[in-house]
Amino acid sequence: MKNIRFIILGILFGIILSKAEVISWYRIYEMFKFQSFHMYGIIGSAVVLGIILFSFFKKGTIKNYLGDKIEIEPKKKGFYRTIIGGIIFGLGWGLIGACPGPMFILLGRGVLSILIVIFGGLLGVLLYHIIKHKLPH
Amino acid sequence: MDFILEPWPWYVGGPLITLIMFFLYYFGKKFGISSNLESICAMGGAGKLHEFFAFDWKKNSWNLMFIVGTVIGGFIAFKFMTPDQAILLNPETVTDLADIGFQNAGAQYLPEELFGLDALLSLKGGAILVIAGILVGFGARYAGGCTSGHAITGLSNLELPSLIAVIGFFIGGLIMTWLILPLLF
Numbered sequence: 001m002k003n004i005r006f007i008i009l010g011i012l013f014g015i016i017l018s019k020a021e022v023i024s025w026y027r028i029y030e031m032f033k034f035q036s037f038h039m040y041g042i043i044g045s046a047v048v049l050g051i052i053l054f055s056f057f058k059k060g061t062i063k064n065y066l067g068d069k070i071e072i073e074p075k076k077k078g079f080y081r082t083i084i085g086g087i088i089f090g091l092g093w094g095l096i097g098a099c100p101g102p103m104f105i106l107l108g109r110g111v112l113s114i115l116i117v118i119f120g121g122l123l124g125v126l127l128y129h130i131i132k133h134k135l136p137h
Numbered sequence: 138m139d140f141i142l143e144p145w146p147w148y149v150g151g152p153l154i155t156l157i158m159f160f161l162y163y164f165g166k167k168f169g170i171s172s173n174l175e176s177i178c179a180m181g182g183a184g185k186l187h188e189f190f191a192f193d194w195k196k197n198s199w200n201l202m203f204i205v206g207t208v209i210g211g212f213i214a215f216k217f218m219t220p221d222q223a224i225l226l227n228p229e230t231v232t233d234l235a236d237i238g239f240q241n242a243g244a245q246y247l248p249e250e251l252f253g254l255d256a257l258l259s260l261k262g263g264a265i266l267v268i269a270g271i272l273v274g275f276g277a278r279y280a281g282g283c284t285s286g287h288a289i290t291g292l293s294n295l296e297l298p299s300l301i302a303v304i305g306f307f308i309g310g311l312i313m314t315w316l317i318l319p320l321l322f
Contacts, residue, residue, distance in 0.1 A: 001257070003202040005164060010206015011213065013157045018214030019141075020150025024246040026224045029234070032307075032314035035227045041147030042154070043288055049155040050293025057162065070162050075291050075298040076281040082298045086305015089276025089283065093306060094250065094313030096269035099284040100170040100277060104204045108211025112251040113266055120270020122181075125174040127271065128278045129189040132147075135279065 014105045024107050025097030032094055080136035092124075142220055158289060166199055169286035171277035173197070173204050222246060238322040250322060265321070280305065 020042060021027050031039035056062040057070040064070050093099055094118055098106060103121065107113040145153075158168040176194040180201075184191035194201075226243040234242040239250050249256070256262030277283040280302045282291060288306065291299020 003199050006161075006166070006199045006202040006237045007206040007209070009157055009160055009258055010203040010208075011210040012206075013154075013195075013203070014207035014210020014212075015214045015218065015278065016145070016150060016153045016157065016210075017207075019145040020147065020153075021144055021246070022150065023211070023226055023247055024224050025251065026226055026234075026243055026246075029314060030227060032310045033230060034235065035230045035233075036242060038147050042151040043284075045148060045151030046154040046289050047160075047212060047292045049152055050158060050289060051295065053159055054293050062163075064163055064165050066165065068165075072162075072165060072290070072294050074294075074302060075287070075296045077298050078281075079301060082280050082287075082301040083305045085278070085280025086287075086302040086307040087276070087312075088272050089280055089302075090306040090309020090311075091317075092269045092272025092274075092276060092309075093284075093309035095265065095318070097247075099273065100174060101204075101207060101283075101285055103273075104170075104207045105211035108213075109206040109215040109246070110212075111170070111247065111252055112254070113257045113262075115269040115272075116257065116263060116266040118310075120145050120267040121174050121274035122178055122268070122270075124271035124274025125178055125278050126186065126190075128275045129175075129187050132279070133198045135246070 013101070014108060017102060017105055018109075023098065023102040023109075028093065028097035078137040084136070142218060144225070154289065155293075156255070158293075161203075167286075168290045169200075169282060170204065171283040171286060173200050174274050175278065176201055237319045276309070 017023050022039070023044060027036070028040055030036040053062070054072060057072065060069050062070065098114070098117065100121065103114055103118050108120065161168045175190070176197040179190040179192055179194035222245050224243040231242045237246050242248065251262070251265065257266070264286060280287065281298065284303065287299040287302040292303065
């Protein structure tokens with residue numbers, strides 16, 4: 001069961017986002033209202049440390065568990081897909097205060113309503129792939 | 138031990154997220170949650186609806202295990218690590234929310250007005266939940282990532298597409314919070 005390590009990482013991630021209150025709708029609301037530094041501090045510190053971490057990956061100072069260089073897959077390019085997709089995502093994030101990670105974490109708290117949100121998320125993914133050839137990318 | 142039971146400040150939460158990202162890369166994987174939604178569709182037989190979903194979702198089973206873990210983590214944090222469920226908010230936020238019809242803001246992690254049973258069973262409440270989910274799922278895959286893939290991983294990798302996506306996340310979030318939410322409630 002090689003995947004057990006990913007279950008453990010997921011458990012830790014669920015605890016971290018719960019205890020840092022990232023999964024709280026209110027924390028997302030106040031972020032978009034610029035009324036608290038909390039979420040900016042979380043994302044900002046994660047990114048600053050991430051930039052440092054990735055520079056070690058690129059230099060090869062930190063290798064993976066097999067001793068190989070760690071490669072970071074570049075993101076798909078395209079102005080329209082990232083800006084329009086981003087805005088659509090942001091509308092949903094601002095409304096329900098949960099991005100995909102927190103959706104699953106909230107499920108663990110027994111929040112029944114989040115099942116409907118996850119169902120909507122799956123519908124959205126299906127819809128995107130069905131109509132993607134008609135969209136600008 | 139008390140520290141564990143208190144809410145964790147940003148300078149604990151942020152670095153720990155980077156630590157999780159480190160371990161995912163160390164074990165030869167990546168940090169991206171929203172692609173799991175595609176795997177779940179594929180697992181559920183969406184390959185019959187669209188060829189895109191005909192991929193072998195089992196190759197992503199490590200990431201599906203990760204989200205199974207997040208569900209367990211959410212349960213553990215809720216049951217054993219959070220004796221006080223209140224979210225300490227800026228009084229301004231509480232007043233703003235009261236103005237648009239959200240009572241007792243911060244009493245729990247989530248507002249009853251959106252997540253409570255009454256909301257779930259009403260037409261408007263149910264529609265909000267489904268539509269929000271559709272926007273998040275559709276937008277994440279159109280943009281090529283969500284908060285984990287773009288805002289954390291992509292920005293850490295100094296990717297221009299991720300910067301544009303995060304600007305988009307904010308445009309959408311600001312429109313929703315400032316213009317649409319007050320109309321909905």
